[in-house]
Amino acid sequence: MSTISAAISISAAAAVVSRPAGRRRHRGRATFHCSTSAAGERQALFSRIAPVYDHLNDVLSLGQHRTWKRICVSWSRAKMGDRVLDLCCGSGDLAFLLSQKVGLYGEVMAVDFSRQQLHTAAYRQEQRWKLCYKNIKWIEGDALYLPFTDCYFDAVTVGYGLRNVVDKSRAMQEIFRVLKPGSRASILDFNKSSSLFTASLQSWAIDNVVVPLASGYGLTEEYKYLKSSISQYLTGEELEKLAKEAGFSVAKHYELGGGLMGNLVATR
């Protein structure tokens, strides 16, 4: 892959921004204020980018994010008639794919922390009318306090959301709780690569392609957040460990997009 095409590919991948969906349970006043503040800031960030989120995803990923999202849904093993959850649903890309998978007799619960993103999703639902889309329910909620009973879902997907959750361990426990035994969580996000080359290229692309492009929409700071969020995220191995600590019997992280993206598949 030439340097130029690699850079474009990476910038395309790096452009897909995810949604915040939770906050940490307080352990002390300072920690509580810090985590609440962080979650609140992320919520505000994703609410600000909501109007151009989908467009920028397409432009900056050259449409590749659609492929990765199809893979995420496929690996969740969601099927006709299932009841599924799309957590950190944002503007609904994964929810719409799940809707088609589970059909009119299935159910899709789509949860996000940002009401603005949910409004965008509901608008798209109306505009991109398909009969099966009636099976989607949009819910403003917190990934750390899911409003569902135990063992409720046949599959859970998270697309570019876990990285932005303040307490990832708690979120993983909630995902585990609401999944039926034997069912899967499929969690797509940027890959925090152990490869120095990949990590450097990713960083370069964010600085030199993603942020400059985003600045054209007045969203420089919002997309600068992407770089720090990736550096603070977990590697594939760490994600597998997190899933197993939450109780999942099997957890495997797969790299996609030349190592720029990753998808964790965890089975309860």
Add this chain to the structure above:
Amino acid sequence: MRRTASMLLSHAGASAGRRGIPQALADVLVCPLSKKPLRYCEATGSLVSDAVGVSFPIEDGIPSLVPKDGKLLEDDSEKSEQEPITRDSSR
């Protein structure tokens, strides 16, 4: 066929009435804090958790079940002797 399906769905939605969709939400969602059932309060158009004494608003058909957005029950119109509906989550 598409126009007919659209019309049927619109009619179904209308006939379900304003209570239909929120009640359906109350049937499938639980309190994010207690994980106990919710009930729909017509007076306030909100989902009420009697277990923790909090109500959660529904705006534009989208329920807000973020704990920080819950409102403590103070108004008698939100409180009820009605038992929460028991729901079977298994299939």
